[in-house]
Amino acid sequence: MNRAGFLRKATVVALLSFALASIGYSPIVSAQGAGAAGAAPASVVHLLGVALGLGMIVIGAGLGIGKLAAAAAEGIARQPSAAAQITGAVNLPLFLLEGVAILAEVFALLVLLLANPIG
Numbered sequence: 001m002n003r004a005g006f007l008r009k010a011t012v013v014a015l016l017s018f019a020l021a022s023i024g025y026s027p028i029v030s031a032q033g034a035g036a037a038g039a040a041p042a043s044v045v046h047l048l049g050v051a052l053g054l055g056m057i058v059i060g061a062g063l064g065i066g067k068l069a070a071a072a073a074e075g076i077a078r079q080p081s082a083a084a085q086i087t088g089a090v091n092l093p094l095f096l097l098e099g100v101a102i103l104a105e106v107f108a109l110l111v112l113l114l115a116n117p118i119g
Helices: 003-025 045-078 080-115
Strands: none
Touching: 045 080
16 A cells, blocks of 8 residues: 555544544533433543554554564565575564554553443
8 A cells, every 4th residue: 555545544544533532522422311410421432542542553563563574575585595584583573563562452451441440
């Protein structure tokens, strides 16, 4: 995918995220139907934030892994005899990137659970 196509898709995703966030902030969505008098309206904005955060984590990790794999494939295509060394050099950053993405997802889910405890 070229840069213009990626930017176009990113703009569409950003506009859809803004529209969803605007709906989440509207008083119609966040008002309680049969709640107690004087109770604060139920908010689901943190759910939207966690969902967007998890989506950005996955997209970022996917782009990083894709760039690493593309660079490795290009290096192996240029120097087929160095395929073992290139693969070995790419594995460590690849595993570190996956580890950071998994930790970020765990932290986002912890924020979700701490903001909305069960029970």
